[in-house]
Amino acid sequence: MKAAVLHNENDLRIEEVNKPQHGPDQVLIEVAWAGICGSDLAVYQYGLGENIHPLTGRKAPLTLGHEFAGTIVATGENVDHFQVGDHVTVEPLIFCGTCLACNSGYYNQCQMVGFIGLNTDGGFAQYVVVDASKLHKLPDNVSLEEGALVEPTAVSFYAVRESKLKTGDTAIIYGAGPIGLLTLICVKAAGAAKIIVVDISEERLQKAQQLGATMVLRGDQDDLIPTILTATNGGADVVYDCAGAQQTINNALYTTKLGAQIMIIATFKKPIEIDVNLVMFKALHITSTLAYRNVFPTVIDLIAAGQLDVKPVITHKIAIDDLVEEGFEKLLHDKSQAKILVTPTSNH
Ligand SMILES: [Zn+2]
Ligand SMILES: [Zn+2]
Structure with missing residues (x-):
């Protein structure tokens, strides 16, 4: 074979x-x-x-x-x-x-x-x-193509479920690769009211917009942070890092509101620096998930029900x-x- x-x-x-x-x-x-x-x-x-x-x-x-x-x-x-x-x-x-x-x-x-x-x-x-x-x-109404997407969807779904996101919250997703896009789909299903997606690729941002992002922004634009702070009234409730770079973590720290959470989904190629004083002064929570546990059946059910497209x-x-x-x-x-x-x- x-x-x-x-x-x-x-x-x-x-x-x-x-x-x-x-x-x-x-x-x-x-x-x-x-x-x-x-x-x-x-x-x-x-x-x-x-x-x-x-x-x-x-x-x-x-x-x-x-x-x-x-x-x-x-x-x-x-x-x-x-x-x-x-x-x-x-x-x-x-x-x-x-x-x-x-x-x-x-x-x-x-x-x-x-x-x-x-x-x-x-x-x-x-x-x-x-x-x-x-x-x-897989039930009859979940195709084999969708079946192949259950695993990466489980990564995003588990991270969103483990995060502090509540219905009506504002979320920011840094990185619009497959995991970023699937995180967007899960955050939307979880009831986020405002979802901002940041990436450096115009095509990926277009895809994010199709999938329900309420705002998409280029990660390399000079006024990224003030634009987000204005659009969110002072920052997001939860920021999802699906990019895994020093710059996105810096941006995450500056675009969260008081008491917000940064959920890290991406892996990093090397250790990064974090301004701990900023974490302290904003009472931020930084956390992370690795893969998933016990969510495959739920993800399959939600795909079958049309709630995760x-x-x-x-x-x-x-x-x-x-x-x-x-x-x-x-x-x-x-x-x-x-x-x-x-x-x-x-x-x-
Ligand atoms: Zn994988
Ligand atoms: Zn073991």
């Missing part, structure tokens, strides 16, 4: 590999669609490192892809709740289940946390084997043979792209 295997940094190969075999507690999934994530781009550029993951025993080379949906084509003998033909999406977190974090219900903060598609073979392939415990069934974040759909040029390279160089979905089978 065909798979996109990362061998080294800048060395992602579409190649023939053996079809995987499922164990008694696993299923074999024929992948329909898989999304390319920012973390896929990061490992494409910088590699997966030399460490063998303690839970999977794997390191590169391995098949990438952790945002995917497909159809079950075979089930192990111990699998009761899923059948051949079911449409499913996969919650790709790998965790030990026994550490302090896991025992507290924070399996996303597991000491050994990993991902299917980063620490073992993932969904950029015709077939993938997954533990049945990681499956979530996530499809517009898809900007491009490609075949696996074009994954490097039309997927990874495009995302690195064309900032108008949001979510690119890949299909490994030719009948989509």
Whole structure:
């Protein structure tokens, strides 16, 4: 079968590999669609490192892809709740289940946390084997394309749910990439009255406007901070950082109101400086979330109910043979792209 295997940094190969075999507690999934994530781009550029993951025993080379949906084509003998033909999406977190974090219900903060598609073979392939415990069934009115968006939506949904946002609040989102746009959709569904989205790409801001932002602003405009302070009557209630840069955190600190919250969703390439006195004088709360926990069923229900309309974040759909040029390279160089979905089978 065909798979996109990362061998080294800048060395992602579409190649023939053996079809995987499922164990008694696993299923074999024929992948329909898989999304390319920012973390896929990061490992494409910088590699997966030399460490063998303690839970999977794997390191590169391995098949990438952790945002995917497909159809079950075979089930192990111990699998009761899923059948051949079911449409499913996969919650790709790998965790030990026994550490302090896991025992507290924070399996996303597991000491050994990993991902299917980063620490073992993932969904950029015709077939993938997954533990049945990681499956979530898609109802008939949720398409396989939407199924591939459940994982990134869960990132945004969890961050919004963990934030202090209340109905009628003002929110600012820094960064209008896929996670920023999905955060916008979740913030809107949560009842924010004013939603300002800031990015440096005109195309992304247009997309944010289509998706319900009440104001969009260029991050590089000189009067950004006074413009936001005027529009918000002194600052936002919650600021979501989906960009992960020194500048966006500085902007976040200056565009929050007294007692507001800064929720950090993006990861940062390097440590940044924070003006703690500003945090103190404005009584700000700075917090963060990592991935998600226990939200996949709710996200699927909300997509099914039409309350989270996530499809517009898809900007491009490609075949696996074009994954490097039309997927990874495009995302690195064309900032108008949001979510690119890949299909490994030719009948989509
Ligand atoms: Zn991801
Ligand atoms: Zn654990």
